[in-house]
Amino acid sequence: MTASNVVFNIQRFSLHDGPGIRTTVFLKGCTMQCFWCHNPEGQHPAPELRYYPDRCIACGSCVAACPNHAHELNDGIHTFIRERCELSGQCVATCFPRALELEGRRMTVQEVMDEILPDKLFYELSGGGVTLSGGEPALSRDFARNILRQCKEHGLHTAVETCGEAPWTALEAMLPHTDLMMMDIKLIDAAKHRASTGQSNERILENARRLAATTTPVIFRTPIVPSVNDSAEEIRAIASFVRQLEEQRTRNGGATAAITYEIMPFHRLAAGKYASLGREYQAAAIDPPSKAKMAELADAARGQGMETLMQGNGM
């Protein structure tokens, strides 16, 4: 089955989404709406228009091209009226300064594989491979599974980054072709989780338990977001939950595949993305956690008996 899906980025030489040199494929569409999300362009499943006013040379090509009059040029000043935009993409084709860009394009599995395979030698030399990310890859499960399957046929290491908020069957369908799962656990408290992400975490925690019952290596991860989960108490609760899963896996037949835990700091690099998508960045006022705070939280997690890695840089 040659499914196609909207892909919003393919990042080659990606070093932060699993072991070694990787290509990360970002699939569009997510079930959660975390207000701090660093890939906001991955939330909606359909392509979106990004607009960068500083690149615009006010040539007026888009005005002529748009069938819905979403662009106006008055006194040499271009205005984009996003509400009128129906994503025909016609303006993008004429916008050579790249002030207008379509975020996300529908790709076939083969097209994605054509981007993945040239770097095969680098994956092999570095112990790397391919990571599916998003958005939430489990939402595009046939597409995701087909990419993973083809990667395995080419002998590539595969990883999936998931928020966990997806039907278990969708996650389960990917597992036979996945060498490493990376799942976020952002909060243990369901109400707080809903308030910050738009979704309850019940299904996430349930999926985490089910994942722990498999033999696939899993990295559970928590993005540390000040005002959301940057307290020792929150992190202790998550670490304790992960520790139980680790014990559960060890008990169930002594599977050698590891369950590990990582925390990573929130960063504000996504501000420009929100602006270009015409969305409000609600995390604009949040400062990234300090290095000391990250170390403190890592210690809190370790206090629960859970070995904890710190990824990325605090400030």
Next chain:
Amino acid sequence: MTHPTVPQLTYQDRIDRLRATKLRHTQEKLRELGSSDMDDLPVILPPAESRKMARVVNGSGVLILDALFKDYVPKSNHPSGGIFGARACGENIRALLDLHPPYVDPLSSLAGAYMSHFTAYRQPAWNPDFDYSHLHENQRKYKLLHGIGAVQHFCQDEAIGLTQGWGGILGRIRHYRTVNLDAEAQELYDGLEHMVLGLQDWISRHAATAASMAEHETHPQLRQNLMEIAAINERLVNAPPQTFREACQWMLYYQLAGKMYNMGGSLGRIDQFLYPFYAPDKQRGLLTDEEAIFHLACHFVMDTSYTQLGGPDAEGNDTTNELSYLVLEAAHRLRIPLNVGVSVGQNVDPQLLRRGVEILFEDRTGMPKFLGVDNTSAGFARNNYPIELGRLRAYSGCHWCGIPGREYTVNDCVKVNLAAVFEVALKDMLADPAARPSVETLWSFFVKHLRCSVGTVAQSLDFHLDHMHRVFPELHLDLLCYGPIEKGRDASHGGVEFYNLGIDGAGLATVADSFAAVEQRIEREEHLTWADLGRILETDWAGTKGEQARLMMKSTPRYGSGGSRADFFGVQVVRTFTSIVKEKPTPHGFNMIPGIFSWAATITMGKDVGATPNGRQAQSPISHGPNPDPGFRRDAAPTALALTVAAVQPGFGNTAPMHIELDPGMAKSRKGIDEVMALIRGHFAMGGTQINMNILNKQTILEAHKDPSTHPDLVVRVTGFSAYFASLSPEMRQIIVDRIITQE
């Protein structure tokens, strides 16, 4: 020996102070001479009272402001005012050496520094009696760096000097003078003898200076050092070096003389020719590794020449040894612009690569660079040489290597500006009433003019080899080559065994992107006509319509994006260039070897070319080496870059080096180091020949670009060479900034 009240200086203290002195010299040069887009030459200014500044053409053919000794009056032997031939050059370099003050720094274990370039006085550089006006039309039409008058750029064998010493070399010159009695040989011997005698005198004055400084030095440790320098130098006037320190001292004089004479002198395989001094000293307890590192650092602070570590011997066995690591360590502790290349190959010690990558990220000075020795050796063998010979080629210059003492190359001196050739082809096609403009027609015009430009280079090289010995012979490199003394022939005139003349294509991405842009926008989409394009390029994209057209042409999928038409054209251009270069030797039968490299001449070569269809504005720089232009992919993926550059290797032993900038955050852990090593190994496994890698912090570069004085010690690898960022022209700094600014 320790003085009770004076603290003992550690080697690192002394290295730190030597670095600070170098930085002071660099800033003084920047103040007096202005910026410079070339190698960080270790020249120091003559004392203020004895210098004057003059605008001169340097050894690379670039007009620069240079410092001259005001009391040195060269003796011309020609109505043009020039100094031509071995005898005159020898007499004049000797006179310059006679006048050149000694330089002894009590902190260094080695004496010597050079203060002036002989080429600055030797003007004009070419003897007008050797007229090549018959070649001018094509040389100018194609904006060729044609190689006539090119100096040095081949590798001597330092081992010859280290085993014979100046006395031994002089003895050989005097012996062979009685064997080869023809006029050409006799004149060469005169020149060579002047060079050696001048050097011997210069060295003995260093010995005297050190001895006299020792008398006045109050710091016991430094006094002892000065006395040692005096003794060593007195010996080295005639005798070959016996110890590791003496070998470093000998080598430094040789290198300084080369820099002074014609900027020549590469180090080549330093870990090999110094090893016979290192190992016995170490074994006999005369030398510790810390001392060896210190002596090497004292050399490097005064000589930043190119050197190779590790790599195969003739049989293909790795030669990496303890000294390879000590050289790396010396460069690491010094943290100045240096050009140390680490060999990477199937048999080469992988730990050397690991240590190299660690230092690269720790120091962020673009050192070391990485050499794909398997591919350069195998490629060289494709010129009908045994691979054993290819393995002996030593990394010796920005992007090139040569067989030490046996091969004359003019590497890096000859450039075919592919963008200029493209421009001629396009204009020719548009002006030809019989031509029906199309990409296919344009390609055939391009090939025609490319062949013509390579043909002109070939004739130019023959002309060069006919006459150079009577213009500006290689009196310095000849001394350490096999043949010139024995035969009485300059290296440029039959003195050495092999002649393989490097010829590089430059501006690859500019041309590949231009072909792809016209194909898509004119032929496929019909946004423009050929006539429109001609008009727009003529006006350099003037007006809003012009700018719109420029952005349209610029936004076609680029060379480097992977699988694009521009990638296709990139490969086609290199294949065609290579096959034209290799289809025949020069008319006189000399082998040419193609490479893809622009050096820092991207700026000067760009000034010769009008607007090009890839959206490039008139007179702006052409693309760099085999690299795609910045912005070639949204993710700027290094693996995509590595694949692109690996696919455009000419494959005959000369390089198309990949230039890459990485973020310092990438290798904070062993994981990151492993990944960068995999990137390097992967590029070489796919055919790459050399990697220049910069670890640059975006914020630092932006600050330094805005105000260079905020980061006076920031070192960057500009192209094959590295330099202080603050010493570069604003234009070159902008190019480096553009490389690291990404779209997102």
